[in-house]
Amino acid sequence: MSLHLYNSLTKKEEEFVPLTGRSVTVYTCGPTVYGRPHIGNYSAFLMADLLVRWLEVNGYTVTHAKNITDVGHLVADQDQGEDKIQKQAAEEKLDPLSIAKKYTDQYLADEQLLQFREPEFRPRATEYIKQMLEITKQLLANHHAYETDDGVYFSVTSFPAYGKLSGNTLDALDAGKRIEVNEEKKHPADFALWKKTVAENSHHVLRWSFETGERTSTEGDDAASGFPGWHIECSAMARTCLGEQIDIHTGGEDNIFPHHECEIAQSECSMSPLTGGLNPRLTNRQFARYWLHKRRIEIALDGQGSLKMSKSLGNVLTVSDLIERGYDPQDIRYYLLSVHYRTNLKFSWKGLDDAKKARKKITDWISDVENFSSAVSEKNSAHKTDVEKFSEEFMQAMNDDLNTSKALAVIFNLMNWYHRSHALTDDAVKDLQDFIEQIESTFGCFEISSDDAQISPDVQALIHGRAEARIQKNFAESDRLRVELERAGYTVKDTPEGQKVQKM
Numbered sequence: 001m002s003l004h005l006y007n008s009l010t011k012k013e014e015e016f017v018p019l020t021g022r023s024v025t026v027y028t029c030g031p032t033v034y035g036r037p038h039i040g041n042y043s044a045f046l047m048a049d050l051l052v053r054w055l056e057v058n059g060y061t062v063t064h065a066k067n068i069t070d071v072g073h074l075v076a077d078q079d080q081g082e083d084k085i086q087k088q089a090a091e092e093k094l095d096p097l098s099i100a101k102k103y104t105d106q107y108l109a110d111e112q113l114l115q116f117r118e119p120e121f122r123p124r125a126t127e128y129i130k131q132m133l134e135i136t137k138q139l140l141a142n143h144h145a146y147e148t149d150d151g152v153y154f155s156v157t158s159f160p161a162y163g164k165l166s167g168n169t170l171d172a173l174d175a176g177k178r179i180e181v182n183e184e185k186k187h188p189a190d191f192a193l194w195k196k197t198v199a200e201n202s203h204h205v206l207r208w209s210f211e212t213g214e215r216t217s218t219e220g221d222d223a224a225s226g227f228p229g230w231h232i233e234c235s236a237m238a239r240t241c242l243g244e245q246i247d248i249h250t251g252g253e254d255n256i257f258p259h260h261e262c263e264i265a266q267s268e269c270s271m272s273p274l275t276g277g278l279n280p281r282l283t284n285r286q287f288a289r290y291w292l293h294k295r296r297i298e299i300a301l302d303g304q305g306s307l308k309m310s311k312s313l314g315n316v317l318t319v320s321d322l323i324e325r326g327y328d329p330q331d332i333r334y335y336l337l338s339v340h341y342r343t344n345l346k347f348s349w350k351g352l353d354d355a356k357k358a359r360k361k362i363t364d365w366i367s368d369v370e371n372f373s374s375a376v377s378e379k380n381s382a383h384k385t386d387v388e389k390f391s392e393e394f395m396q397a398m399n400d401d402l403n404t405s406k407a408l409a410v411i412f413n414l415m416n417w418y419h420r421s422h423a424l425t426d427d428a429v430k431d432l433q434d435f436i437e438q439i440e441s442t443f444g445c446f447e448i449s450s451d452d453a454q455i456s457p458d459v460q461a462l463i464h465g466r467a468e469a470r471i472q473k474n475f476a477e478s479d480r481l482r483v484e485l486e487r488a489g490y491t492v493k494d495t496p497e498g499q500k501v502q503k504m
């Protein structure tokens with residue numbers, strides 16, 4: 001089965017076909033850097049990381065852009081109210097750029113700990129103001145936007161497809177009319193492309209000239225300066241880094257509305273008319289063809305019910321909270337990836353402990369395979385096809401909308417098979433090692449830490465000799481080899497899946 005992805009836009013699983021050949025463009029909505037992202041945020045970024053890794057395992061060349069929002073994201077994701085970063089700056093008595101830098105650095109350090117693949121582009125919103133203004137001016141020119149006293153707004157009624165991603169069509173929005181605070185807006189759902197530094201925004205520190213896109217230093221009321229709306233940032237960064245049309249756009253499910261709905265509106269209403277020339281797949285003026293959204297994490301700690309993990313509820317856990325409790329960042333990565341991305345993960349300590357144990361089982365097994373001694377009898381040998389069967393099942397699970405829980409089940413079946421097989425042909429070992437490489441590239445959390453000391457070939461020979469003895473029911477020999485292994489510093493436990501050998 002070729003790669004199929006659940007497309008939030010069409011609400012069905014579709015075969016993935018890139019716009020051009022084997023090249024894929026992926027845009028991911030990154031963090032707003034006003035605080036340390038929590039593991040719920042990282043779980044959304046991890047889905048994108050997994051997607052990119054899996055595309056690469058499939059032989060695609062991926063160009064991935066993942067932005068950093070360092071201005072213009074207002075509290076409650078609305079058009080009114082304070083800029084999240086500016087608000088944090090006031091609380092910490094720092095300027096907004098220092099706040100953005102501080103939390104960007106923390107975020108990048110966390111990503112490194114969690115072994116994220118480095119994207120090709122990490123655009124920062126403050127570096128793309130000119131491109132944002134370009135789109136804004138284009139939308140003004142083609143009547144998809146209008147100016148008010150406090151900014152420039154996108155006119156949702158000018159885009160009949162508004163609502164196609166979230167289902168929040170204009171009819172649906174009209175029916176549930178909200179109280180409108182900005183009387184100058186033509187429709188309550190119209191959203192800001194640009195906010196002027198006037199009235200409640202007159203104290204906004206980060207501001208640029210609407211005319212030139214250059215930073216302005218004036219403080220106080222200045223209608224000629226302003227800052228971008230949050231949504232336009234992603235439209236501009238995606239276009240600049242990846243082009244007008246991209247293959248896949250990812251984010252957390254909370255981004256669907258209004259953020260992604262608005263991105264679609266801006267991007268599709270400002271495309272150059274000649275996009276794609278005569279290629280019909282490129283001329284339908286679609287901004288992103290596949291939209292992938294990560295379900296949110298809920299947190300279920302001691303005695304509480306499940307709650308959404310969010311900064312405003314004060315129940316967030318960060319990567320460093322978990323490291324302090326003794327978890328390896330790879331355990332966190334494994335836990336967050338072990339549940340299919342369209343299933344709500346209910347975070348619990350037990351869940352994380354189980355993930356830690358499961359990951360250890362896999363890394364122990366990997367180190368066993370990596371040190372597999374080829375000096376093993378080939379009778380009762382497993383054949384190459386056995387490994388291929390597991391490898392195909394793994395491929396199928398991942399191609400089925402990145403079904404990680406199914407893919408991990410295949411790995412555990414493979415491990416059981418391996419422990420039962422006792423002897424493998426050289427070919428099978430080679431296949432197995434190749435397959436393990438694929439598993440590692442896909443999940444990125446099975447690095448063997450240095451304290452899982454490599455098992456020497458001598459010890460390997462004892463382990464496999466004992467396995468042979470057990471097959472032949474030669475218990476005297478099996479006991480003798482157990483003693484030898486213990487002398488070499490290993491404990492041996494016989495389990496239904498075969499013997500388990502561990503360093504004492």
Ligand SMILES: [Zn+2]
Binds near residue numbers: 028029234259
């Ligand atoms: Zn975004």
